Amino acid sequence: MSGKFITLEGGEGVGKSTQARRLADALRARGLDVVLTREPGGSDGAEAIRGLLLEGEGDRWSMPSEALLFAAARADHLAKTIRPAVQAGKWVVCDRFLDSSRAYQGIAGGLGDDNVLRLHAIGSGGVLPDRTLVLDLADEEAAARAHARDGGSSDRIGGRDPDFHAEVVAAFREFARQDPDRVRLVDASGSAEQVTERLLGQLADLLP
């Protein structure tokens, strides 16, 4: 029996981390062996790179440097954490993955989707999730949730201007349109319980 690799994506404050935890719990309740992980990070090497990416000044890295760091972190995360777990029959639930690099560095950051996919091919053999769940929420509501959580403080990338983040959100919607089999847009409004049910509905065909 082979495991599955599920990623959660979307803009800032839509509830990815909340839902990653809730989804992992819901899958465990169905008897599945689940690994909950996140990007950037999820392995020793990638967690070290996480600090480089999220801390410091906005102009600490050029966009190509930033994309290369994400690709390096992802290669380590995949090799050390994700692939071994899936091969052992586990379900991996990952809070952000490749599609965040495509949206943030590729589209909003202007590096180009093709270039980000090329880095992923080099670093990670082009591995794609079995399913990607994009949490979709009105900008104002996402901003309100993020603000309620941390009072407006954000990391190096989260602190970019509203236009950047609007492009990120539009990019995620476009990925779902381009690849509807893998990437599913999920309404992230309403209670956390309601959102988790919607996510499970988008995994129905993969569940044993």
Ligand SMILES: Nc1ncnc2c1ncn2[C@@H]1O[C@H](COP(=O)(O)OP(=O)(O)OP(=O)(O)O)[C@@H](O)[C@H]1O
């Ligand atoms: N369905 C919901 N209704 C109301 N509040 C929610 C809901 N889901 C999550 N929240 C709250 O919104 C805030 C942001 O959620 P969370 O941290 O999960 O978002 P995120 O997408 O992981 O954000 P980031 O992009 O910053 O990592 C948290 O305070 C969380 O408790």
Ligand SMILES: [Mg+2]
């Ligand atoms: Mg989060």
